[in-house]
Amino acid sequence: MLINLSINGKDVRIDVAKDEFLADTLRAQGFLSVKKACDTSCCGLCTIWIDGKPTLSCSVLSIRADGKKLTTIEGLQQEAAEFAEVLTAEGAEQCGFCSPGFTMTVLAMKSELKNPSDDEIVHYLTGNLCRCTGYMGQLRAVKKYLEVLA
């Protein structure tokens, strides 16, 4: 099936299978930051934005994304690098496999929440799993990042 997508600001028309999920479509299109790690919609690694909202791309049929505006971290390199500066300074990326999806959620939170409390931050990010860090360093980094922006 042919669908129209805008990926990181560029319009593309691509052929996808009816049962294909967006995470696979995006990887096939070369957006390799999109990772898959659970097969059950609960790890958050495949997080991208659909029309600006953080979404699990592993759980969206590609045909349902027809006509939508998609953003992956490849399209937010400047913003991602700013957050990466702070996250890596804390050492809180460790293996990094979950970092792109996590960063996409953090960047969405930044525009959605004004002066979030620790609890609000944790709540917003809780769908992004990480097995390396124990999350404390990520919380320190997010708070510093928000401070720097303020």
Place this chain on the structure above:
Amino acid sequence: MKFVGQSISKIDGMALVTGKPVYTDDIALKNALVVKLLRSPYAFAKIKSIDTSKAEQLDGVECILTYKDVPQARFTLAGQSYPEPSPYDRLILEDIVRYVGDEVAIIAAVDEKTALKAMKLIKVEYEVFEPVLDFEKAIGHTSVVHPEENLSTNFEIGLQKEKNIVASHRFEVGDVDGELAQCDVIVEETYYTQAQAHAMMETYRTFTYLDHMGRLVAISSTQVPFHIRRQLARALQIPASKIRVIKPRIGGGFGAKQTGGGDVFAALVTLKTGKPAKIIYDRQETFSCTTSRHAMRIKVKMGADKEGLIKALELQVLSDTGAYGEHASTVLGCVGEYTLPLYKAKARRITGHAVYTNKMPGGAFRGYGATQGTFAVESAVNKLAEKLGLDPAAVRLRNIVKAGDTLINYPNHPLGSSTLDQCILKGQELIGWKDKYPVRQVAPNKVRALGMAVTMQGSGIANIDTSTAEIRLNDDGNFTLLIGATDMGTGCDTILTQMAAEVLETSMEQIIVNAADTDISPYDPGSYASSTTYVAGMAVVKAAEDLKQQILAQGARYLEVSAQDAELDGNVVKTLKGDKEISLYQIAELSVLGTGRQQLVGHSTYGNEISPPPFVAGFAEVEVDLETGKAELVDYVAVVDCGTVINPSLARVQTEGGIAQGIGMALYEDVRYDQKGRMQTNSFMQYKIPCRKDIGTVRVFFESSFEPTGPFGAKSIGEVVANTPAPAIAHAVYNAVGVRVQSLPITPEKVFMGMQELARL
């Protein structure tokens, strides 16, 4: 120091966070065949017949391989130094399947959809046997998991395969029974630790192809490239010289990737077809068809005099190694290796067996037996303290091994460093021991209580782990650091560069680090056994020192003075008098391109006969709901002695992550099977790992010591941090409600039932 001791960001961090394509599946060629595995639905069965003809006819199917198509050399997936202590007990495919998920057929097709379609067309008839599912009934069970004649071991590990015993272990110092007979107080308890899943975010994956020489190349998400090369050579029966294993960026390991995953299957497909192939285990396969932490039963007998001096400590261990013996004997041995030396009892003994069952194999998992042993021993120490009416911290301070003492593992080497006593004192202060121990009511139905535990691990495997490092001065004055250690997110590429930069007085940017590629890297067993900072670190320091001396000598030669009259000062070699100097750039240029005709290469191979222990004192504050029995972690304080802290922010996050895994193990993580041996916890929906909301507060502090044999005084940190949460949290739960949960995890059900039981008494 300019680099060592500094919180330098990981050198690959920016690429990882911004989503650059650096992991195995990002690098794999698009035209690679997709490899899928048909797996056994039965825990123990023989394949009576297997019909692949329909599947083979499917368009897009490249090949289907069964037990009839594989080499007949038994091997182990355990990534260990040769001679591997794990038994050679598996074939790539066999007509016997030994657990639900054991491999039956390899399917290679042009894409995943076709491979999965083909899988459904394979017809298999099984003769089903009665499986061994309860590890406490494995010894002497009527079913024998590995009856085959050609199973072999490299040396004696106490294998009695007809009894389902993989390995047996015994170590004793002093007269345990004699000492116990004279003790005033004795604690004798049985503890159970569960199988735990590693759950690293990147599942197992390997991409294989043949290079221009027809050699097999495997790009593998592994902690052990050199072991994988040896494993592939044995399993596939081809010379190791025909194999190259490359480790790209790795999405976490925790010991999981110290055991081979799909490497052999993808490699076999590439050898059979000549085509590139990739295998990616999905999450369900990773949960149910790889390895987990060995589940164990540990009986502890500990005796002390009235004053709290521990006289004797005995462990009897039964370890469930599952269907194959990966890491069976060594994990068993490490239960005692990292617990018995901690307390200076006159007499200490460990005996035990690892047994085969028809479940997923056990494997290497951060802590490697020490985690299991620490839960048992520390729980027993807490009980002993209570029986004695003494503060559990005081009992530990009285009995722990101290710097200068003799460790039982190394009678000829006094312990070089320990600040464990300070770790305990500092931890007590930070958690608020004086005011909060043991318990406080904080709400009508909620109590908060404290608990503690201490632990040690090693730094590499004494007399076995040997790492080589090379550093060369390149033509334009920068350096290439070649190592075989495997950064899996731990940051070892960064900290080893920090060490080299410190010795060479250069900058991080001037050092190109390359790891790991078996064609290029000098040998390193890989990153496991907490070896990298200490063993690979020493190799790097010595190689850098070697190169530094060579630069000095070469520079002095160009300056026409003796080396004693010259010094290296950052980027120049100058005479002591200060009248002449030559830049590093000029030395490099002259040596490599010019008249010097000698590229300078520093080199060192390092291994040690001791494995200096790092220590942690862990303190938990837990809130228990009196109505439900649910325990929640409120605060965790870990005070760590890892020697010199090479990179504080990385060491801190490493500790926080290990504590989080320990919290999961303490409270809810649990690999469970149904009555037919099918794993029930094969997704993140059924197997819970801690999420952001579960962790409470974890606070990490360092009480640095200086390990005289370590690089810049450093010891390890990777594993020791996983050990204290389970016993400390169990202790806190006991202090909260009087229920001793001796079988992990400490679920609300167990606590609640325990409270009911107490109420009845």
